[in-house]
Amino acid sequence: MRHEKSIGGYIFDIFNHILMVILVIITLYPMLYVAFASISNPVEIAGYRGILIKPLGFSLEAYKAVFRNPSITTGYLNTLFYVSVGTTINLLMTSMGAYILSRRELYWRKLVTFLIVFTMFFSGGLIPTYLLVKSLGMLNTRWSIIIPNAINVWNLLVMKTSFDNVPTSLIESAKIDGANDFKILFRIVLPVSLPVVAVMILFYAVGHWNAWFAAMIYLRDRNLYPLQLILREILIANDTNMMIGSNIGNVGEREPISVTIQYATIMVATLPILFIYPFLQKYFVKGIMIGAIKE
């Protein structure tokens, strides 16, 4: 699509490119600042004021402190558990639900659809859900993080829309060959819907990786805490004392390293996602479009 090159057009193009560069800087700079500060020399950074354009000195002390910290390592392992087991359950339940809603010949399909979609519009609320989890004996167990959020209705509808596009002939011929619905779903429908499966894995996994609220209200035992909850203590409540240790009675005075520890913790908790996501970019763009078309 070539367009005519008027002077106004040139000027607009220049401004537009500059604006885009500014937007990129605005979105990336906070992350870059954190990255620079995390590997800076703690003493230098504590005395520094203003914008950082490169690390000040170099020190990995903060990262060492982070990885020495048992809360962070157990948090990491717990998060890996919640991400892997949680996403597996999400994917299994969501694809089964989506498959049911896409099978038009089912007599009860409309009722089940209504039952599911209605929950997008109305909910019992936070407290009744909490009391339910409590009465199921799930409080303070790993299951409280995974089971109550087994299905996200929006994701289910995106997946259903994608399943609707699987050719009926493919399913019919499998049925004639004697395949049951489980076989059809796992051997035919899912393998031909890989883009949407990738999107679901991305959305659910990122959701688990970033989740903290359910953990905060359901978990008491610190050994079950996901990384984000530990992160919250360090970042929001400013509690780095447990990492520096041995400084009891030193209240009020912030150790220089406690600041770089905060930055290093952010990096450690964020890098895995930032590394993975660009590779999946084309899939989630597709996923959002699938969702948008149907809505």
Place this chain on the structure above:
Amino acid sequence: MRNTKLGISYLTVEIAEWGKKVMKDFIRNRYAYLMALPVVAYFIVFHYIPMYGAIIAFKDYSPLKGIWGSEWVGFKHFEDFFGSIYFWRLIRNTLLISLYSIIFGFPVPIIFALLLNEIRNSLFKRVVQTATYMPHFLSLVVVAGMIVNFTSVDGLINDIIAALGGERIPFLMKPEYFRLIYVASGIWQEFGFQSIIYLAAITNIDPQLYEAARIDGANRWQQLKHITLPGILPTIVILFILRIGNIMNVGYEKIILLYNPATYETADVISTFVFRRGLIEFDYSFATAVGLFNSVVNFVVLIIANEIAKRLQETSLW
């Protein structure tokens, strides 16, 4: 007499027919229904039982007596809530945070998508997209942590203010800055990601329209105004209505991470109030009543918005 008898026998025949149909469907699709079992069970247990549990809004719930055994108190908790000093403050805060998010946040991804669409260099475009989508994937804890850090008295933003000769401000302790911080950080985190849907809508516009316009001598501004914008207008309208439908739904997680008693005046919304009263002060019934009030209002607004969106979609989108 004969007629009713006949009617009844018709009815029994119909029921029998229906029963046969259902049985046939059930047997034929037994595996599909087996598959539906855990899904339906999940929704009943984790969504419908809490809806039933919400009746404690009309009771004085005590954990010892259970949901059913607790005493009925009618609308007492609702009356308490409507009469409390918090009621109008919560409604105002909820609506204002939503409204500001819509007024300032809604146009940004649209404008961004339109401008990005004018970039011809596809590599540059991809880099911009990858960078601006990125904050969407950061956790709220990390975003809130960065906000706390950057807005603190010795943080980056105050360093810049001080360098320009201004006074250092403890932003997160000042109620008048809370909405600004909430809305601005929300735009920062989501504008890129939200633009995806508009970019997709722009891609779906028929290229022949542009061709014809160019032959007629339309410049880029005119093409934008007369082809691109009208082309994505249906998408804009639908998303706008759906956004309005969620006006009573404010993301409480970020607020809980950022607010403190000093900023409750502007920061406390219905859902954060429910969380505090219910799960920190254990005032279960009262918190449930407040939550139920929110759910019901939400439900009504959402249904209206969805109805409007559906009608518009039928008439104007396809």
